[in-house]
Amino acid sequence: MTEILSARSLTVRYGGNTAVHDVDLGIGAGRMVAVAGANGAGKSTLVNALAGWSRGYPVVSGDVLLDGQNISRLPPHQRSRGGLQHVPEGKNVFSELTVEENLALVRLGEDHAGRFLFSRSEVIDLFPRLHERRHHKGSALSGGERQMLAMARALLAGPRILLLDEPSVGLAPRLIGEVLAVVRSLVDRGLPVLVVDQNVRAVLEFADELYLLERGRIVGHGSAASMKNDDRILKAYLGDLAVKGDLQ
């Protein structure tokens, strides 16, 4: 299977602390890959490192390849222009710009090969609420609406791959399923997606495969179906009932 995005020996250090150790991973075409792990396992650090982005100043080593090209030395805005679209956790839209202005900031890169192109109307079909709220500032949106806006921005930019960091955080339980279902529909159109989420139960319902991260190291990897039965997943994320077979 062709890997659209891959990491080789990716290591991230903050000062004297190593947050991500020597990680190898790959996301193939049309695959939804999840990264699970406890708080502080290094999930966000890992996905940020793939995007070359951080709010701090980490030291990153190893290689990141997009469509076979080494992008390790590219700054985040160039990775974004190249089709690596990252929706970070937390603040991911401009609160002082309107929905319209947030979306108008996006410009499609010149190289369309390998990109998944979404028209404005297609994006609005996915997130109709954004059209209703188009004149509202980002600060006036709910958590779910901001998540939709952040994803809409990423789609309009013509992604080759989409990275989503904690898309379900702060969302009502009903919305979590809706957002992940939209993500799954994008994957079914061929767009590869890497999703990091603490809500392992929800993510496993939609993902194709899962990496398990502990203390910055990959300690497990497999199909979503097989990882549902992994003891560490069952005990740490799916609860005792699942261990007793309730989830099966």
Place this chain on the structure above:
Amino acid sequence: MNVAQQAINGLVIGSGYACVALGWTILLGAARLVNFAHGQMYMLAAFICWFILTRSGIGYPLAAAISIVAMALLGVGMQLMMGRLVMTQNLTSLMIVTLGFGYILQGVAGLLFGGAPHTITTELVQQKIQFGDVWFTSQELLIFVVTLILYGVVWLVLQRTRQGAIIRSVAEDPKLAQLFGIDSRSVYIAIFVLEAVLVALAAVLVAPRTPILTSMGFEEVIITFVIVVLGGIGNVGGALIVGMLLGLFTSFFGALVTPAYTTAAIFAVLLAFLIAKPEGLRTR
């Protein structure tokens, strides 16, 4: 007291204030950065213009253009030196660094141009326009018109264009802007260059009205600070209105009380206004 003449004087002074403040309005209001070397950049631009006018045969417009280009290059240099502070929007460090930069500029200008006052002589300063018992010079009319046009253009660019939205997005969160494919560093360089160009333009327009000294600059920063804060940070229209009102206040206070304490009086107004309305005329 000739009220009409004082009003004209006030508008002239006010447009000068507003013109000098425009670069800072963009820097602090739109990009959330500070540059306390603003006043010394004003001084240096005026001196570069004066030096070229007196040492070469070229005219005022070309001397002004060369001064503006020189300040644009200075803006690029400052931005390149302060790259990381700017990206993290570390205002305290920026304040200290730019204050220091201002003192360096002042020292260099003192070494190059000396401490004596000089005058930028232009034909426009000599041309009087008289209406009844009020008058003003062509240079003052130019300052007034150019200031209005500049504020209008800046407002339109910031609020109605994609480039303006890019500046506002970088101001709000330069890191997030990178994920939108925006090169935040380049945007900051552009903003610093714009500020430098605007302060140089203000200098070559406003400085011919009064003698120039290498020690000047502090008052320009203070007045600019008052205008930007009272106008409401991020409010270009508010800065223009406050600039004009401060000009009128300066003119009438000078005529009715004394010009000697105008700056102190302006600060009294600032204090009173901020106590009553801490957010200025309007907040973002």
